[in-house]
Amino acid sequence: MSDLHDLCHFTERPITKSYITTLRQYLKLGIPLTYTVEEAYNYTKGIETDPTSTTTPLHLVCRHYPEDATDDEIKIVEEFVSVLLEYGAGWCLVDDKGDTPGCTLVKRELRNSPIYRQIVESGVRAELLLRKVEEYQVEFIEEDQIESQTNETQPEEPEEHIETEAKDQEASTSKYSEKPDAACDQQTYLSTKLEYTDDALLTKDAKDGVMMDWETDLMHLGAQSLFKGGKLLDSESELDSEINVLNIGFGMGIIDTKIQELAAQSPSTVTHYICEAHPDVLLKMRKDGWYDKPNVVVLEGRWQDQLDDILQKGGVFFNGIYYDTFSEHYEDMLELFDYVVGLLKPHGVFSFFNGLGADRWVVYDVYRKLVELDLSNYGLSCVYTDVNIPNHTKKEDGSVWDDVKRSYFECPVYYHPEIRFIDI
Numbered sequence: 527m528s529d530l531h532d533l534c535h536f537t538e539r540p541i542t543k544s545y546i547t548t549l550r551q552y553l554k555l556g557i558p559l560t561y562t563v564e565e566a567y568n569y570t571k572g573i574e575t576d577p578t579s580t581t582t583p584l585h586l587v588c589r590h591y592p593e594d595a596t597d598d599e600i601k602i603v604e605e606f607v608s609v610l611l612e613y614g615a616g617w618c619l620v621d622d623k624g625d626t627p628g629c630t631l632v633k634r635e636l637r638n639s640p641i642y643r644q645i646v647e648s649g650v651r652a653e654l655l656l657r658k659v660e661e662y663q664v665e666f667i668e669e670d671q672i673e674s675q676t677n678e679t680q681p682e683e684p685e686e687h688i689e690t691e692a693k694d695q696e697a698s699t700s701k702y703s704e705k706p707d708a709a710c711d712q713q714t715y716l717s718t719k720l721e722y723t724d725d726a727l728l729t730k731d732a733k734d735g736v737m738m739d740w741e742t743d744l745m746h747l748g749a750q751s752l753f754k755g756g757k758l759l760d761s762e763s764e765l766d767s768e769i770n771v772l773n774i775g776f777g778m779g780i781i782d783t784k785i786q787e788l789a790a791q792s793p794s795t796v797t798h799y800i801c802e803a804h805p806d807v808l809l810k811m812r813k814d815g816w817y818d819k820p821n822v823v824v825l826e827g828r829w830q831d832q833l834d835d836i837l838q839k840g841g842v843f844f845n846g847i848y849y850d851t852f853s854e855h856y857e858d859m860l861e862l863f864d865y866v867v868g869l870l871k872p873h874g875v876f877s878f879f880n881g882l883g884a885d886r887w888v889v890y891d892v893y894r895k896l897v898e899l900d901l902s903n904y905g906l907s908c909v910y911t912d913v914n915i916p917n918h919t920k921k922e923d924g925s926v927w928d929d930v931k932r933s934y935f936e937c938p939v940y941y942h943p944e945i946r947f948i949d950i
């Protein structure tokens with residue numbers, strides 16, 4: 527433990543400006559505000575191996591932020607956190623307990639605190655910056671490379687991008703794992719055998735949860751949102767005479783079954799498009815008679831190809847589009863937004879299964895904002911309904927995740943998105 531770490535314990539009360547002054551003094555002395563408890567420990571013990579966790583000063587602030595802080599003290603802590611963030615505190619580094627700073631606040635039930643909001647905003651900024659860095663393939667040069675480059679007359683191209691050590695200790699921001707397996711690589715997934723169980727669709731060998739029936743209520747909400755796009759503009763109740771609904775990703779057919787139910791109740795003719803890429807799922811759809819249902823159009827293949835086709839041919843526009851696939855990433859969804867603006871009717875509704883970053887609440891909150899920002903660039907606005915999801919982690923005889931490789935949803939609340947063109 528160093529003086530910097532001690533400072534983050536807020537043992538001296540009240541918390542006054544002197545905390546900021548001292549923090550800035552440490553900065554002047556060249557102490558990085560990202561200095562971890564593990565690094566300090568290793569330094570004092572003469573240990574040379576790299577630590578496996580990163581308990582940063584920001585973690586300590588989140589652990590020791592006093593619950594009874596006065597308004598004046600809260601303002602100082604906010605300023606303290608701003609300085610930490612300005613000087614590189616990572617919003618998604620994990621500490622010795624496997625928590626990010628935001629997770630620590632969630633555990634302390636301080637999700638409504640201003641510093642939680644600061645961390646979420648910093649997460650949004652970091653993700654946007656990271657995207658730009660990746661988009662423009664910005665290369666970082668290691669210090670020793672800089673030295674060698676400045677010493678040499680013929681500068682060499684740096685051979686590889688730097689992988690920061692911290693990367694291994696960051697919380698995952700994607701729905702599924704980082705390893706090149708069926709859960710994150712489309713080509714691998716599409717050639718992986720699947721199996722339907724009583725309450726789930728899994729990859730046969732690795733037991734990745736492709737779809738699980740605890741999501742049923744959320745799928746019903748999704749289906750209802752799509753039919754809201756059946757109403758004509760400037761009308762309380764007048765419906766399109768022809769309603770087109772598109773669901774991307776059949777899985778267990780939960781949302782499609784609900785769409786069929788709502789279509790049967792609708793006074794308008796509803797054409798129900800289903801886009802599905804996996805051969806095992808297509809086989810199941812055929813066996814279960816989906817190909818024979820009137821007004822159902824099965825688009826066999828990846829949405830990337832199928833929607834391109836529809837857009838090229840023209841003539842079909844949707845009142846509702848729902849997106850819920852597997853082994854795709856946020857970048858894929860960003861690509862989908864291009865098709866959404868091209869294929870959604872002016873009064874249509876787009877929705878998706880929102881599991882973005884949902885293995886940690888703070889990451890889920892960061893993605894909530896990112897999605898809003900990204901959609902606004904397409905002239906779309908997103909309204910969330912917060913839904914409690916009781917019992918999604920438990921069933922009578924254990925957890926719903928017992929037979930599944932890893933849980934992909936750990937938040938007690940689901941942010942159900944309804945997306946429309948702005949000003950509609």
Ligand SMILES: C[S@@+](CC[C@H](N)C(=O)[O-])C[C@H]1O[C@@H](n2cnc3c(N)ncnc32)[C@H](O)[C@@H]1O
Pocket residue numbers: 736737745774775776777778779780781782801802803804807827828829830850851852853854
């Ligand atoms: C999570 S499940 C969908 C569950 C569905 N919402 C339900 O209510 O049961 C994901 C489905 O998307 C399909 N899929 C994955 N990538 C796809 C893609 N690029 N295009 C079309 N379908 C895809 C998978 O094969 C799988 O059937």
